[in-house]
Amino acid sequence: MVRVVLANPMVEVAQGQREIQLCVDNFRELTLVLIDRWPAIQELLERSAVAIDGQIYQDAFAEPLRADSEVFFMPRIEGG
Amino acid sequence: MAEAVDYKQIGTRPVRPDGFDKVTGRAQFGADINLPNMIHGKVLRSPHAHARIKSVDVSGALAMPGVYAAISGADFPGGRLEGEAGGEGGGSMDDIAKNVMARSKVLYHGHAVAAVAASTAQLAKQALDAIKVEYEVLEPVLDVVKAMDPNATLVNEDNYTALPEKPDHPSNIANVGRLERGNLEEGFLAADVVVEREYKCPMAHQGYIEPHACVASIDERGRGTVWCSTQGHFEHRAATSKMLGKNMADLKFVATEIGGGFGGKTVVYLEPLATLLSEKSGRPVKMTMSREEVFRATGPSSATVARVKVGVRKDGTITAAQSWIAFEAGAFAGAPYMPGAMSIYAPYEIENFLVETFDVLVNKPKVAAYRAPGAPQAMHAFECALDEAAQLLNMDPIDLRLVNAADEGTQAPYGPKFPAIGLKACLQAAKNHPNYTRPVPEGAGRGVAVGFWFNVGMQSSAEVNINENGSVMIIEGSPDIGGSRASMCLMAAETLGVDYDDVRAQVGDTESTGFCNVTGGSRTTFATGMAVTQACEAVIADCKRRAAMTWGLDEDQVEWEDGHAVPGPGVNADVKPMSLAELARKAGKTGGPITARASLNAQGAGAAFSVNFGDIRVDRETGKVDVLSYTAIQDAGKAIHPAYVEGQLQGGAAQGIGWALNEEYIFDDNGVLENAGFLDYRIPVASDLPMIDTQIVEVPNPSHPFGVRGVGETPIVAPLAVCANAVSRSLEQRITDLPMSPPRLLDAIED
Numbered sequence: 001m002v003r004v005v006l007a008n009p010m011v012e013v014a015q016g017q018r019e020i021q022l023c024v025d026n027f028r029e030l031t032l033v034l035i036d037r038w039p040a041i042q043e044l045l046e047r048s049a050v051a052i053d054g055q056i057y058q059d060a061f062a063e064p065l066r067a068d069s070e071v072f073f074m075p076r077i078e079g080g
Numbered sequence: 081m082a083e084a085v086d087y088k089q090i091g092t093r094p095v096r097p098d099g100f101d102k103v104t105g106r107a108q109f110g111a112d113i114n115l116p117n118m119i120h121g122k123v124l125r126s127p128h129a130h131a132r133i134k135s136v137d138v139s140g141a142l143a144m145p146g147v148y149a150a151i152s153g154a155d156f157p158g159g160r161l162e163g164e165a166g167g168e169g170g171g172s173m174d175d176i177a178k179n180v181m182a183r184s185k186v187l188y189h190g191h192a193v194a195a196v197a198a199s200t201a202q203l204a205k206q207a208l209d210a211i212k213v214e215y216e217v218l219e220p221v222l223d224v225v226k227a228m229d230p231n232a233t234l235v236n237e238d239n240y241t242a243l244p245e246k247p248d249h250p251s252n253i254a255n256v257g258r259l260e261r262g263n264l265e266e267g268f269l270a271a272d273v274v275v276e277r278e279y280k281c282p283m284a285h286q287g288y289i290e291p292h293a294c295v296a297s298i299d300e301r302g303r304g305t306v307w308c309s310t311q312g313h314f315e316h317r318a319a320t321s322k323m324l325g326k327n328m329a330d331l332k333f334v335a336t337e338i339g340g341g342f343g344g345k346t347v348v349y350l351e352p353l354a355t356l357l358s359e360k361s362g363r364p365v366k367m368t369m370s371r372e373e374v375f376r377a378t379g380p381s382s383a384t385v386a387r388v389k390v391g392v393r394k395d396g397t398i399t400a401a402q403s404w405i406a407f408e409a410g411a412f413a414g415a416p417y418m419p420g421a422m423s424i425y426a427p428y429e430i431e432n433f434l435v436e437t438f439d440v441l442v443n444k445p446k447v448a449a450y451r452a453p454g455a456p457q458a459m460h461a462f463e464c465a466l467d468e469a470a471q472l473l474n475m476d477p478i479d480l481r482l483v484n485a486a487d488e489g490t491q492a493p494y495g496p497k498f499p500a501i502g503l504k505a506c507l508q509a510a511k512n513h514p515n516y517t518r519p520v521p522e523g524a525g526r527g528v529a530v531g532f533w534f535n536v537g538m539q540s541s542a543e544v545n546i547n548e549n550g551s552v553m554i555i556e557g558s559p560d561i562g563g564s565r566a567s568m569c570l571m572a573a574e575t576l577g578v579d580y581d582d583v584r585a586q587v588g589d590t591e592s593t594g595f596c597n598v599t600g601g602s603r604t605t606f607a608t609g610m611a612v613t614q615a616c617e618a619v620i621a622d623c624k625r626r627a628a629m630t631w632g633l634d635e636d637q638v639e640w641e642d643g644h645a646v647p648g649p650g651v652n653a654d655v656k657p658m659s660l661a662e663l664a665r666k667a668g669k670t671g672g673p674i675t676a677r678a679s680l681n682a683q684g685a686g687a688a689f690s691v692n693f694g695d696i697r698v699d700r701e702t703g704k705v706d707v708l709s710y711t712a713i714q715d716a717g718k719a720i721h722p723a724y725v726e727g728q729l730q731g732g733a734a735q736g737i738g739w740a741l742n743e744e745y746i747f748d749d750n751g752v753l754e755n756a757g758f759l760d761y762r763i764p765v766a767s768d769l770p771m772i773d774t775q776i777v778e779v780p781n782p783s784h785p786f787g788v789r790g791v792g793e794t795p796i797v798a799p800l801a802v803c804a805n806a807v808s809r810s811l812e813q814r815i816t817d818l819p820m821s822p823p824r825l826l827d828a829i830e831d
Contacts, residue, residue, distance in 0.1 A: 005495060007495075008257070008258050008259070009242075009243075009244060012243070012244040013244050040244070047164075051495055051496030053496075053497075054496045054497045054498065054499045055496075055499070055683060055684050055783065056496065056534070056536075056683070056684070056685065057683045058536060058537065058538055058681070058683070059681055060683075070496070070497070072494075072495030072496045073495070074422070074494050074495050074496070075257075075418040075419075075422070077418075077419055077422070077534045077536055077601070078170075078449070078536055078538075078598075078600060078601045079343070079419075079449060079451075079452060079453060079533065079534075079535070079536060079600050079601030079602060079603070079790075079792075079793045080286075080341075080342050080343020080344075080346070080448075080449035080450050080451045080452065080453055080600050080601070080792075080793060
């Protein structure tokens with residue numbers, strides 16, 4: 001099961017759930033499951049970066065996930 | 081997986097390719113562009129920090145001979161603009177449009193209200209006096225903490241704190257950030273010492289030497305070209321076209337040479353105005369800001385108030401950390417409140433923590449990014465608290481940090497586990513450095529602090545064309561601010577196996593190369609370098625195909641070694657290796673010109689950590705601060721051009737020291753900036769600083785072909801706390817507010 005940790009604004013949309021386990025094969029599937037559960041999360045997903053197994057993606061789309069993958073949503077960062 | 085290898089080109093220090101033109105005056109910066117029939121634009125700016133605009137009448141200016149166009153907010157398309165501008169200091173496109181030209185309210189002293197274009201700059205200035213503006217003056221909101229009060233005057237009556245459920249009442253708080261882990265109460269109970277203080281950082285300017293400047297030449301169809309001093313001409317094109325309701329395909333943006341940006345040139349100010357004035361006048365329009373305008377009307381860093389509490393055990397283990405930081409956003413939302421929250425504890429493995437940050441509107445210029453936006457202010461507070469804890473425990477400050485230092489596998493406070501990082505290597509390098517092992521000079525204090533920035537990848541494009549003689553031409557879409565042309569040439573030379581002197585790079589305009597995000601976030605050497613490397617690899621594949629065709633071999637029987645196509649091991653072919661020059665000469669017979677391009681959205685930027693320390697002495701009679709020595713150590717992953725990396729470390733240190741010791745925006749009670757110039761806003765000059773010693777640590781980033789981590793952001797993070805800790809130790813009393821200017825230090829000494 002993929003371990004998914006939501007960022008703070010998402011937690012409030014997800015009725016307080018910060019961490020969930022999902023059986024998905026890639027990031028696209030993961031986001032579809034989240035949107036299906038909590039439609040209001042879609043806008044937050046589009047504004048978020050994500051770390052998959054420690055690697056930060058500003059624009060993840062269909063990255064494959066392992067059964068033991070860890071996915072952390074986080075705010076986008078740019079810099080000066 | 082990048083590994084430590086011996087490179088032939090990478091790691092060398094060739095003379096910078098743009099240097100000759102810059103020292104001979106040939107380089108063309110934003111204000112150096114001149115076109116036939118060009119006229120000059122000037123901006124009328126608000127004399128009030130907060131006022132409702134009752135009316136703007138530009139007819140008086142338009143009636144003046146020699147005035148060709150005049151515009152105000154009414155000339156921009158109506159309706160709310162959708163979309164966001166990326167990056168810290170970005171925010172909503174609608175806000176940025178209203179920052180470029182005020183509509184119903186002016187929100188800071190210097191906010192643009194109208195603009196004119198006239199035959200001379202002098203006439204344009206005179207025409208500004210003929211514009212009539214009626215204001216209803218409002219109370220300015222200037223104090224970030226007071227601004228957070230629910231009963232405070234509102235900067236923007238339509239601003240509601242961004243929460244999942246819209247609040248009942250508007251507020252000056254635009255956004256709230258919060259990260260937490262563990263149990264704070266238990267953590268503080270487990271501590272042997274607890275430090276709790278409030279720290280302040282001032283609003284500071286990036287200190288780029290070249291003011292904002294552009295020239296727009298728009299034809300009768302509304303199409304044309306804009307030359308500008310920018311960190312990202314593609315994103316400037318997007319913002320300008322959106323604000324003016326144009327098809328971006330109708331505008332070509334050209335990035336001129338740039339005299340510094342540091343984040344301050346990631347946003348538009350003049351470009352939409354010059355484009356509109358040019359379209360209305362039918363002539364090219366040049367606009368350049370004065371230094372005063374740069375100070376009053378462009379984006380500085382956020383000022384902050386930070387309250388930090390940290391608990392530490394006798395062995396140096398941090399048991400708990402709690403922080404509250406209010407970031408001034410200026411007149412529109414967009415302070416770096418989240419990067420501040422995400423960076424404050426990033427160097428450490430902490431079991432129990434909470435950080436809350438706030439993006440707060442005040443009637444000051446809208447903030448913009450400034451190297452590692454949000455991190456210097458946040459980490460200043462925490463690194464000072466850690467230093468005080470080390471003093472209370474009589475512990476070496478580097479040892480305390482080593483006890484808690486994040487390493488590969490550490491769960492970062494913002495979520496993911498770190499891959500390979502170089503913090504411990506930097507701490508060890510600092511501890512062993514001769515500047516650290518020698519005694520602290522008499523009467524001085526030694527300050528230590530850690531710096532951090534995430535670094536980013538994002539989108540980049542590059543093309544590689546092989547000339548007929550085998551020389552190599554790179555076109556990148558990233559404006560060269562910190563030496564990207566040199567680093568692109570080095571990476572291309574290394575990949576292709578040719579001499580650096582045979583490679584040239586230029587920055588393409590928006591019509592000659594693919595999209596690139598801004599040069600910012602320490603991303604260009606990493607991401608655009610990856611695009612250049614991929615394009616070079618495609619060139620090599622093409623050359624191998626051409627050699628195989630020439631030799632009558634299969635493509636997989638040909639390899640590439642030291643800039644030559646050669647038969648692979650075991651291939652029985654009586655042929656001579658073919659150099660890139662030979663292949664280029666025969667390109668007409670083997671398929672035409674040799675060229676390749678690559679576009680990507682680079683992922684896997686590696687975080688960069690630094691450790692800085694310095695010895696500082698304070699004159700107790702005058703409050704003057706002397707930086708006796710300063711050492712900057714940073715993990716660069718792999719330094720493509722070490723001299724440029726050292727320059728980044730030195731420049732960031734100089735800017736951070738300036739922010740710590742002297743730099744601050746000083747506003748009067750009406751919100752008028754009192755020090756809008758480099759005479760009164762004092763950045764360090766050469767005589768203020770010692771030689772900044774540097775040491776590059778190289779822990780390769782596994783996600784980059786050469787192991788690169790960005791290096792541009794992190795160098796400014798540590799110096800604020802280094803200086804504060806050194807001054808505090810020198811004076812034997814804690815100094816919590818920046819800048820530590822002589823008057824402020826004298827007050828502290830007398831108290």
